[in-house]
Amino acid sequence: MRSPLLRTVGVAVTAALVQLVMIVAFSWPAARVAPRDVPIVVTGPQAAAVAQRLDRVSPGAFDIATRRDEAAARAALTDREAYGAIVTGPSGLRVLTASAASPVVAQQLTALAQRLVQNADGQAPRGPTSAVEDVVAADPDDPRGSGFGALTLPLIMSGLAAATLLTFAVRALAWRAACTVLFAALGGAGVAGVAQNWLSLLPGPYPAVAGVMALTILAVTGTVVGLAAAIGRPGIAVGGLMFLLLGNPLSAATSAPELLPQPWGDIGQFLPPGAAVTLLRSTAFFDGAGAAGPLVILAAWTVGGLALQTVGGLRGRVEPDTASDREPVLA
Template identity: 35%
Template structure:
């Protein structure tokens, strides 16, 4: 009876080892780590949004301008980063250029002040600025009227369509790259295969960019702005994310998929300035957001949709750097891989 029990126990342990190999166990632990990082990153970024050092213009008579800027600068928690602006026209221009996120126009005696905001740049940020300014005006026994000089489109609730569009492009980019890379092995086997995969990714990126632009434009009417501009942006985002994923997989094999998810999904999405624009995010996420593809893409998409393409040079350079860097790393690791490595 004991021999039978020992044999059953041995058979069961063999089945467990066959079902969950040591390699699979390590991957499961990696997935657990990514899950914990996901919860930490999203909760850390979104659990307590509050404005901090929001670029803010003040248009007021010379005799009160400096005093008013000082009062706004000393507000508890430093929600605003105020600076004097010479005229309402200049304030509107700076809002259009995305150098400030709001402006207070002090009215003549007996008339209410006006707060200029740009809802297309992020509804949550415009509302946060309005709450801060209204509280400050109430303390001074003044009234303020809010004017949205760049409102979100009717089909773009809370100006989130740009963010969701970019997230979709990012998902398409790393999933396409992952499929191309693991279809015949986790590592590119040689330079020729890497070039073919990159070319296939480029073709896919063009189609994906076109599909996204059609959906948010002619189909749903969610975003205004230039159709061809969004198409080109989408193609660049998809290729940048895909090339980065191929580079991660060339470097680390299947574990590279996890690294790509960490960069794009876990760190990139909550820091993209979508649901909460940069001035509402904690310092860490605010710092990394503009340097990652989701953040650069979201900023550029909103600029194309609502700000006539202004302030897109930096984000486009960021996306181009990810695209070029991912391509070069993929090719280098594929061409100069160690001799004797078994081709995939």
């Protein structure tokens, strides 16, 4: 039998390790934010020269494509094919941004505009300087996207908390699944209402925004409920680690996937938090452009959660604590 001293030391060391993991998980992606193959487009008579200049000024920072004219460049932004565009012409350079896609990238492109018009010797530019136009702007009440970025963490945490509550309070598989769906529907409607009507963080049609919120909640809560049903109480911890410590920092809610260290930025888009952020941006600001991929990912997680619940029911492991003789809240 372990001595109290060994148990005390073991608990303290474990808690310290968990703390370190949490600090690294949340701080490391933010500390390593930098452009990495960020998609942008260039157009106009000096497009090739500007692309070469970009490679020299910021090597590896941008994935540059050429468009035939300014209209096509603007379409690339509204279709979520690029984060920004550089339009060249007789009057100088103009930079088009889409701060709704990422305020951080928009700020970086704005700062880059002045560097692009400098002479090769580093002197101040002669002639017209660049102008910046925000083609798809963030919500005017949240221009820096701070409020939008703050939505993800409470959404995931509340989904995990609800999954824990449902797992322990509702024993019957059918009732637990029904409660999960009801919670997602109510939660999606409520969060969308607060985000749009009170906090004014998101534009777009309310039913679509509420649907994205509900699907996100269903993907997170349903998966954790399914994990608990399939493997017992450790499933809750697995879900928390996967969605809170991994998914949330890699969601790019306050930046962009291309700004995170790779391949982690791409991995984050295959987890519910990252997929939810991308889908919410597409729904609220871009009329659904680029929504297909994250929609499929969230749907897949939802179906996976349902499958896990079914597996748990077939294995007779719906009750997370089989040794408990407590009466069920819902039979």
